[in-house]
Amino acid sequence: MTQFGRTVRELRERLRQEDARFSLRQVAKRVGIEPAYLSKIERGDVAPPSEATTLRLAEELDADPDWFLALAGKVSSDLQEIIRRRPELFAELIRQLREAPDDAILRVVREVRDGDW
Amino acid sequence: MTQFGRTVRELRERLRQEDARFSLRQVAKRVGIEPAYLSKIERGDVAPPSEATTLRLAEELDADPDWFLALAGKVSSDLQEIIRRRPELFAELIRQLREAPDDAILRVVREVRDGDW
DNA sequence: ACGAGTGTGTAGTATATACGACACATGACA
DNA sequence: TGTCATGTGTCGTATATACTACACACTCGT
Structure with missing residues (x-):
């Protein structure tokens, strides 16, 4: 490496x-x-x-x-902290997206950004 | 801790x-x-x-x-590896979801699961 | 009374992480 | 021909990580 x-x-x-x-x-x-x-x-x-x-x-x-x-083989500690706050939710989401194509993820990103929760 | x-x-x-x-x-x-x-x-x-x-x-x-x-203050290494493969994409997604309510994330999870990319 | 099982205190250790200090050889430039 | 800056080789080290080994005191059933 x-x-x-x-x-x-x-x-x-x-x-x-x-x-x-x-x-x-x-x-x-x-x-x-x-x-x-x-x-x-x-x-x-x-x-x-x-x-x-x-x-x-x-x-x-x-x-x-x-x-x-x-x-460098690492994941930003601030991302890790976000995940650790709701581990099961984020774990499922991320694993769902493992094989998803880039543009599918991008769609989700945009959707969330424009989302009105 | x-x-x-x-x-x-x-x-x-x-x-x-x-x-x-x-x-x-x-x-x-x-x-x-x-x-x-x-x-x-x-x-x-x-x-x-x-x-x-x-x-x-x-x-x-x-x-x-x-x-x-x-x-235990950790994030599963398999999740980390998924993120490391497309760091910028996942970083943006996760940071977007930092303040999102649980059910908003759950909606995204379901949507992705049922999604047809 | 004693043997088995319980939780815990003390001490030590192997390996990894994350560097610093210093010396050396090389090449360019005045 | 110094001297200045360059990249690199060798050695050492402080701190963290992830445990093991052993002994001790207590309790409970027989």
């Missing part, structure tokens, strides 16, 4: 082509971790970092937080 | 009134953990156990697995 690492590296290198401030060291500094650690993360030498660090990285690299957490 | 422990104890004591096989020791044995450990769990002396152990406990005590995991 070095998918996360490869993605971080690709995003960073891409940004770097137009902005030299996206060197590994400088990104690490802004994110608040050691360069050596970021290096290992990018090469999949260590497991993906904590949720907090992953989120700071996502912001730095302008990536979607939930997507980034997913690449 | 001894909510999990208290619930385990209550469920077990209740079952015990009609079946002496639900002593702490015997339940621990069937679940595959040490009695001392289960004792600490029930009194909130330690954090709730792992997902696997929590699920075996839920089955033993005839409790809903997702509800039990929630009490």
Whole structure:
């Protein structure tokens, strides 16, 4: 599972082509971790970092937080909390949607957004 | 957060009134953990156990697995995997439903179940 | 009185998580 | 030819997770 690492590296290198401030060291500094650690993360030498660090990285690299957490093998703790408040309800809903096509889920999202409960 | 422990104890004591096989020791044995450990769990002396152990406990005590995991502060790993496959879609859906009343979510569940995508 | 079963207190442990510190080699630039 | 910045290799560590092992005190039936 070095998918996360490869993605971080690709995003960073891409940004770097137009902005030299996206060197590994400088990104690490802004994110608040050691360069050596970021290096290992990018090469999949260590497991993906904590949720907090992953989120700071996502912001730095302008990536979607939930997507980034997913690449890191995690699910946002705020989503988990929502589920934990009504576990049976959400469990059933999510399992129902396991095989549903993207646009079916999107329809549900829109419907809920416009819904008048 | 001894909510999990208290619930385990209550469920077990209740079952015990009609079946002496639900002593702490015997339940621990069937679940595959040490009695001392289960004792600490029930009194909130330690954090709730792992997902696997929590699920075996839920089955033993005839409790809903997702509800039990929630009490233990967790979200089923299979739900997490479903979310991780399409993180942005599910994140939006779940956040939309954060404040929705139960019956609104139930309507969505039914609708999806009967849906023809 | 004693053996079986009960719950619990104390101590210890293996593994995972999430990093930091420091040194090193390389390449570009003045 | 220094020096500056780059990425990386090695080693160590604090904290959390998820338990086990063993001994103890109590109670209940025989």
